[in-house]
Amino acid sequence: MSEEVRCRIAPSPTGEPHVGTAYIALFNLCYARKYKGKFILRIEDTDQSRSTRESEESIYQSLSWLGLNWDEGPDIGGPFGPYRQSERLSIYHEQIKKLLDSGRAYRCFCTPQELDTLRKYQEQNKRPPGYFGKDSKCRHLNETQIKERLDAKIPHVIRMAVPMEEGKISFYDHIRKEEITRRLNEVDDQIILKSDGFPTYHLASVVDDHLMKITHVIRGEEWINSTYKHVLLYSAFGWEPPKFFHLGLLRNPDSNRTKISKRKNPVSLRWFRAAGYLPQALINFLGLMGYSRYRDDMSDEEKKSCEIFSLQTMINDFNETRISPTGPAFDFAKLEDLNFSYLSQFTDDGFYQYLNDRQTYLKTYFGAYNRLFIERYLRPEKDVSFWSSFLFKHALQYKRDDFEKAECDNAKQGAEILKKFKKLLSREIETLHSADEIKDFINKVCGETGATSKQLHMLLRVAVTGSSESLPLYQSMALLGLYRCLVRCDEAASFLGSIRE
RNA sequence: GAUCCCAUCGUCUAGCCUGGUCAGGACACAAGGUUUUCAUCCUUGCAACACGGGUUCAAAUCCCGUUGGGAUCGCCA
Known part of the structure; x- marks a missing residue:
C-alpha cells in the first residue's frame, strides 16, 4: 500500500513575499496534485526578531492570488497542526530531549564573541570554519561541568552531535538522479536550538516534516549543503527521511547569474x-x-x-x-x-x-x-501610470535628448559622473533610509563627483526614472529602492558610454 | 579559501538515461509584408552542443580532466 503524497511550502514570514517562494510552491503543488496528495503551507517563524504577521498575511494573499492553494495551513488548520512553528515550541523541546538523552545532541555554552574568535582563528590557520572536531569545546564537557554552567544560568544553545568516526554521509537527489556525498568530518555541529528556546530551521523542519508526514521535500538547491545535517537528524531520531528534490535557483538575468535578489531585480x-x-x-x-x-x-x-x-x-x-x-x-x-x-x-x-x-x-x-x-502631478494626458511607470519597468529605454538636459560637456563626462556617484552611494547605501537622507547625501557628495548640482540631479533623474520629466527625484529613488538605483546608474552610464559624439 | 552543485542559440528549453536525424521549438533581435502612425498579426532570417582527452565504426549524448558560473560555510530561513 502506498502512502499519501504530502508536499509543503515553508516560507519564513520576513519582508516581502518572494517570487522564489512561488516558484518552489508551484512545483510542490504540481507534485502533490498529480499524485492526488496534499499540499501544505507551513509558516517558519522561528526567527523572532524578523518574523511579522503582516509578512505572513502577504504570503497568504500572494499565493492565493497566484492560485497556489494549500490543503492545510495556519489559516485553515488541518490534522497535523499547528502549522506555525512558533506555536510548536513544546514539540521541539520534547524531541530535543530525546537527542540530548541519547547523546546525539549537546549543550554549548560558547558566547557569540567566543565563536567569532574561533572563526577568525580558523580563518587565519586555514582551517575549515565551523564548530566541529577539535574546536568543539563544549562537546567534551562532563556532567559536572554542564551542571555547573546550568546552575549558573549561563545562556546556551543545543547543537547536534555529528558522529566523529570516519565515513561519508549521502542522500539521493531526485532531480539530479544521483547520490550527493560528503565526508562526515566536514559536517559541523549545527545549532539546532537557539538560546531563546526557539529551534533553528534544521531542527524545526526535520521534526515538522516527520510529524506532518511530508513524503517529498522539493526546495531550492541552496539547501543541498544542509541536507546532510538533516539526514543525520533523521537518523538520530530513527526516522525515515523524505525524498529530496533540489531545484535550480532562479538567477538574475545579468552576466553574473547570481541567485535572484532584490538588489538587482524586483522579487516581491x-x-x-x-x-x-x-x-x-x-x-x-x-x-x-x-x-x-x-x-x-x-x-x-x-x-x-x-x-x-x-x-x-x-x-x-x-x-x-x-x-x-x-x-x-x-x-x-x-x-x-x-x-x-x-x-x-x-x-x-x-x-x-x-x-x-x-x-x-x-x-x-x-x-x-x-x-x-x-x-x-496628475494631468489628463499623464496619469498615475505615466508617472509611476519607472517603478514597473525592468529595464528603461534611455534617450540621448533627456541626458543632454544635464548640460555636461559630453556623454563621456556624464557617464563618469554617474559611475562616481554609484561608487559613493554603494558605500553608504545601508545608512540611507528616507527621501530626506537621500537628498542630504546627494548634496553632500555632489562635489566629489565633479559635477555641478544641476548636472548631477538631472543625470540621476534620467538614470533613475528614464525621463527628464519625472516625480521628485529623492522620493523616486526611495520608492524604487537604492539598490535598484545603483543598477540604473550602471545602465545609464553604459548607455552614455556607448554614445558617439 | 574549503565543500557541494551546474554547463545546448543572447534568454527559457527539446534532444542525453536507451550513442547514428540538416541539433527542434519559444522569447528576444533583424529584414520584409498587412495595417490610419505605433502596436498587434503573417513571412523570412540570425543564432548554440564551454574546452581537452578517452571509449566507439560513430559522442551534444557514456567516462575522466580542465575552464567557467553558482550555492553553502549565521543563535537567517
Missing part, C-alpha cells in the same frame, strides 16, 4: 501584481523555468501550443523526472510576452476589471505615500 510578488502582471502569466512563466512540457513525440499542433498553459494543465501532465537541475535566468522579456498573450485573450469586461484591480492594488501597495506626491 506584491510588486509583480502592482506592476500589472497577471497571475496566470507569472505561473506560466515560472512553469517554464527549469521545466518543459515540450516533447519530441508531440504533434505539431501540440508543440506549437505547449508553452502556453494553465496551472491545471501543468498539473495534469506534470512529470517530475523532467525537471532540470540548471538554474534558469529570470527573463522579463519572456514574462512580458506571456502577460501580453493572456491580456489579449481577455474580453472587454475582463480587461476593465483587470485595470481596476491593478489600480486598486497599486494604491494599497504603495499606500498614501505614493498618492501624496503623485496627485500633484
Whole structure:
C-alpha cells in the first residue's frame, strides 16, 4: 500500500513575499496534485526578531492570488497542526530531549564573541570554519561541568552531535538522479536550538516534516549543503527521511547569474501584481523555468501550443523526472510576452476589471505615500501610470535628448559622473533610509563627483526614472529602492558610454 | 579559501538515461509584408552542443580532466 503524497511550502514570514517562494510552491503543488496528495503551507517563524504577521498575511494573499492553494495551513488548520512553528515550541523541546538523552545532541555554552574568535582563528590557520572536531569545546564537557554552567544560568544553545568516526554521509537527489556525498568530518555541529528556546530551521523542519508526514521535500538547491545535517537528524531520531528534490535557483538575468535578489531585480510578488502582471502569466512563466512540457513525440499542433498553459494543465501532465537541475535566468522579456498573450485573450469586461484591480492594488501597495506626491502631478494626458511607470519597468529605454538636459560637456563626462556617484552611494547605501537622507547625501557628495548640482540631479533623474520629466527625484529613488538605483546608474552610464559624439 | 552543485542559440528549453536525424521549438533581435502612425498579426532570417582527452565504426549524448558560473560555510530561513 502506498502512502499519501504530502508536499509543503515553508516560507519564513520576513519582508516581502518572494517570487522564489512561488516558484518552489508551484512545483510542490504540481507534485502533490498529480499524485492526488496534499499540499501544505507551513509558516517558519522561528526567527523572532524578523518574523511579522503582516509578512505572513502577504504570503497568504500572494499565493492565493497566484492560485497556489494549500490543503492545510495556519489559516485553515488541518490534522497535523499547528502549522506555525512558533506555536510548536513544546514539540521541539520534547524531541530535543530525546537527542540530548541519547547523546546525539549537546549543550554549548560558547558566547557569540567566543565563536567569532574561533572563526577568525580558523580563518587565519586555514582551517575549515565551523564548530566541529577539535574546536568543539563544549562537546567534551562532563556532567559536572554542564551542571555547573546550568546552575549558573549561563545562556546556551543545543547543537547536534555529528558522529566523529570516519565515513561519508549521502542522500539521493531526485532531480539530479544521483547520490550527493560528503565526508562526515566536514559536517559541523549545527545549532539546532537557539538560546531563546526557539529551534533553528534544521531542527524545526526535520521534526515538522516527520510529524506532518511530508513524503517529498522539493526546495531550492541552496539547501543541498544542509541536507546532510538533516539526514543525520533523521537518523538520530530513527526516522525515515523524505525524498529530496533540489531545484535550480532562479538567477538574475545579468552576466553574473547570481541567485535572484532584490538588489538587482524586483522579487516581491506584491510588486509583480502592482506592476500589472497577471497571475496566470507569472505561473506560466515560472512553469517554464527549469521545466518543459515540450516533447519530441508531440504533434505539431501540440508543440506549437505547449508553452502556453494553465496551472491545471501543468498539473495534469506534470512529470517530475523532467525537471532540470540548471538554474534558469529570470527573463522579463519572456514574462512580458506571456502577460501580453493572456491580456489579449481577455474580453472587454475582463480587461476593465483587470485595470481596476491593478489600480486598486497599486494604491494599497504603495499606500498614501505614493498618492501624496503623485496627485500633484496628475494631468489628463499623464496619469498615475505615466508617472509611476519607472517603478514597473525592468529595464528603461534611455534617450540621448533627456541626458543632454544635464548640460555636461559630453556623454563621456556624464557617464563618469554617474559611475562616481554609484561608487559613493554603494558605500553608504545601508545608512540611507528616507527621501530626506537621500537628498542630504546627494548634496553632500555632489562635489566629489565633479559635477555641478544641476548636472548631477538631472543625470540621476534620467538614470533613475528614464525621463527628464519625472516625480521628485529623492522620493523616486526611495520608492524604487537604492539598490535598484545603483543598477540604473550602471545602465545609464553604459548607455552614455556607448554614445558617439 | 574549503565543500557541494551546474554547463545546448543572447534568454527559457527539446534532444542525453536507451550513442547514428540538416541539433527542434519559444522569447528576444533583424529584414520584409498587412495595417490610419505605433502596436498587434503573417513571412523570412540570425543564432548554440564551454574546452581537452578517452571509449566507439560513430559522442551534444557514456567516462575522466580542465575552464567557467553558482550555492553553502549565521543563535537567517
